[in-house]
Amino acid sequence: MDPSVLAGDRALLGRSSTAERVADILRSRIAEGYLPPGSKLSEEIIGTALGVSRNTLREAFRLLTHERLLVHELNRGVFVRVLTVQDVNDIYQVRRLIECAAVRGLGVPPYDLSAAEAAVAEGDRAAADGSWLQLGTANIHFHYAVVALAGSRRVNEVMRAVLAELRLVFHAMDNPRGFHEPYLERNREILASLQEGDKVRAELLLTSYLSDAEKQLIQRYSELLPA
Amino acid sequence: MDPSVLAGDRALLGRSSTAERVADILRSRIAEGYLPPGSKLSEEIIGTALGVSRNTLREAFRLLTHERLLVHELNRGVFVRVLTVQDVNDIYQVRRLIECAAVRGLGVPPYDLSAAEAAVAEGDRAAADGSWLQLGTANIHFHYAVVALAGSRRVNEVMRAVLAELRLVFHAMDNPRGFHEPYLERNREILASLQEGDKVRAELLLTSYLSDAEKQLIQRYSELLPA
DNA sequence: GCATATTTGTCCGTATGTATA
DNA sequence: CTATACATACGGACAAATATG
Numbered sequence: 001m002d003p004s005v006l007a008g009d010r011a012l013l014g015r016s017s018t019a020e021r022v023a024d025i026l027r028s029r030i031a032e033g034y035l036p037p038g039s040k041l042s043e044e045i046i047g048t049a050l051g052v053s054r055n056t057l058r059e060a061f062r063l064l065t066h067e068r069l070l071v072h073e074l075n076r077g078v079f080v081r082v083l084t085v086q087d088v089n090d091i092y093q094v095r096r097l098i099e100c101a102a103v104r105g106l107g108v109p110p111y112d113l114s115a116a117e118a119a120v121a122e123g124d125r126a127a128a129d130g131s132w133l134q135l136g137t138a139n140i141h142f143h144y145a146v147v148a149l150a151g152s153r154r155v156n157e158v159m160r161a162v163l164a165e166l167r168l169v170f171h172a173m174d175n176p177r178g179f180h181e182p183y184l185e186r187n188r189e190i191l192a193s194l195q196e197g198d199k200v201r202a203e204l205l206l207t208s209y210l211s212d213a214e215k216q217l218i219q220r221y222s223e224l225l226p227a
Numbered sequence: 228m229d230p231s232v233l234a235g236d237r238a239l240l241g242r243s244s245t246a247e248r249v250a251d252i253l254r255s256r257i258a259e260g261y262l263p264p265g266s267k268l269s270e271e272i273i274g275t276a277l278g279v280s281r282n283t284l285r286e287a288f289r290l291l292t293h294e295r296l297l298v299h300e301l302n303r304g305v306f307v308r309v310l311t312v313q314d315v316n317d318i319y320q321v322r323r324l325i326e327c328a329a330v331r332g333l334g335v336p337p338y339d340l341s342a343a344e345a346a347v348a349e350g351d352r353a354a355a356d357g358s359w360l361q362l363g364t365a366n367i368h369f370h371y372a373v374v375a376l377a378g379s380r381r382v383n384e385v386m387r388a389v390l391a392e393l394r395l396v397f398h399a400m401d402n403p404r405g406f407h408e409p410y411l412e413r414n415r416e417i418l419a420s421l422q423e424g425d426k427v428r429a430e431l432l433l434t435s436y437l438s439d440a441e442k443q444l445i446q447r448y449s450e451l452l453p454a
Numbered sequence: 455g456c457a458t459a460t461t462t463g464t465c466c467g468t469a470t471g472t473a474t475a
Numbered sequence: 476c477t478a479t480a481c482a483t484a485c486g487g488a489c490a491a492a493t494a495t496g
Contacts, residue, residue: 019463044480052464053464054465054482055282055285055464055465056463056464058286059285062290074482074483075472075482076473076481077481090380090381093377093379093382094379094382096332097325097328097329097377097382098324098325101327101328150320152321152324153317155321158385162381244484245484246483269461270461271461279484279485280484280485280486281462281485281486282484282485282486283483283484283485285462286484301463302463302491302492302493303493303494
């Protein structure tokens with residue numbers, strides 16, 4: 001790994017828990033693709049680059065390992081997670097189970113859809129700017145908002161973790177516009193169904209959405225991995 | 228045969244870090260009730276008692292904190308988690324969502340119910356022995372087996388974590404027999420429905436099971452906390 | 455409110471064990 | 476097989492926060 005990736009981050013270390021701040025920095029670098037899947041994160045190199053001790057760094061590694069962004073191999077160190085085709089399939093199985101169950105479990109309309117509406121608006125802005133990666137983030141926010149309708153802290157946390165993993169998958173897509181753009185409209189349709197109180201239609205749209213996205217990602221993955 | 232082909236499997240066998248073994252010990256003590264919710268775990272006391280350094284002990288604390296068995300308060304230390312009434316409500320909301328969705332998402336019968344059958348048998352043995360706490364564990368195993376039918380690694384992990392939290396709740400019940408015993412028969416009914424391929428009935432039974440258990444636990448909690 | 459004692463947060467140096475070229 | 480690099484674990488140190496009288 002090239003330690004200069006973290007050179008500018010030393011100044012950011014000044015607030016709350018050191019380990020959490022280190023984790024924040026590493027999480028950003030992973031999300032931005034500076035630390036691609038499979039990278040080894042050396043305690044020595046990162047510790048000196050950020051100016052923190054190994055104990056503190058290991059604490060940060062633990063946090064990110066729990067978020068499934070890193071994997072820890074005994075006596076070998078930590079690495080940026082490499083997701084397999086099976087992982088992608090499992091992530092979408094979780095999404096189908098939880099997102100559909102959240103919609104199905106809704107009470108009587110109207111629902112508080114402000115967060116979902118904000119996510120669609122965020123997607124519109126990103127699309128207008130041509131920020132396709134940000135559009136992917138906005139789409140993730142929309143689905144997080146849908147699950148949040150269930151009103152459960154723990155369900156929210158599970159969803160947040162799964163969607164964070166999904167970001168690792170998105171990095172494999174070479175054409176972010178072609179992949180993300182169509183789903184903005186599909187989210188708008190899901191939102192409209194919920195606004196009309198039509199849970200059944202919303203769940204159907206959600207199911208086909210997830211099915212299509214999974215197919216695209218797995219096809220792309222299958223092309224990449226044998227290479 | 229070349230012994231080196233098994234080199235990678237050494238990690239899968241008896242090897243684990245000191246921190247993980249310490250975490251195992253503490254997890255057992257918590258599950259057994261020796262460290263009741265609210266207990267403060269002093270680094271000094273436990274470190275010397277187990278003969279490990281503070282750094283190693285803190286690593287173990289982190290593992291258990293991520294399992295939600297401990298809570299970490301900055302500059303104050305770690306404590307055995309004290310679940311609130313809201314936590315109990317949230318845990319059952321998650322269970323309703325995931326367990327029902329797992330059953331609803333099942334394909335065409337027959338299903339592989341061996342794990343669920345084994346859990347009911349485990350419950351029968353525990354009831355015959357009068358081991359009511361073990362009966363509670365067996366009931367937990369049954370519901371874990373039901374969720375495992377969904378076949379998703381991530382869903383399984385979520386369920387395992389939620390059911391581990393539930394164990395903390397069970398410690399609040401003063402009459403373990405009165406609480407756990409009736410649910411053994413109800414699990415048997417759910418199993419029978421699944422054996423007959425009747426997903427709809429299984430989901431209905433599951434819903435009422437979870438509703439009743441939640442009511443009992445929350446009532447007990449409400450009696451305890453104001454005291 | 456203040457001063458003190460205790461405990462945690464962070465870091466370092468080092469010895470040992472493990473994996474890999 | 477050896478050498479190197481690295482992770483694991485320990486003990487000690489000091490600063491910072493908290494608890495106690």
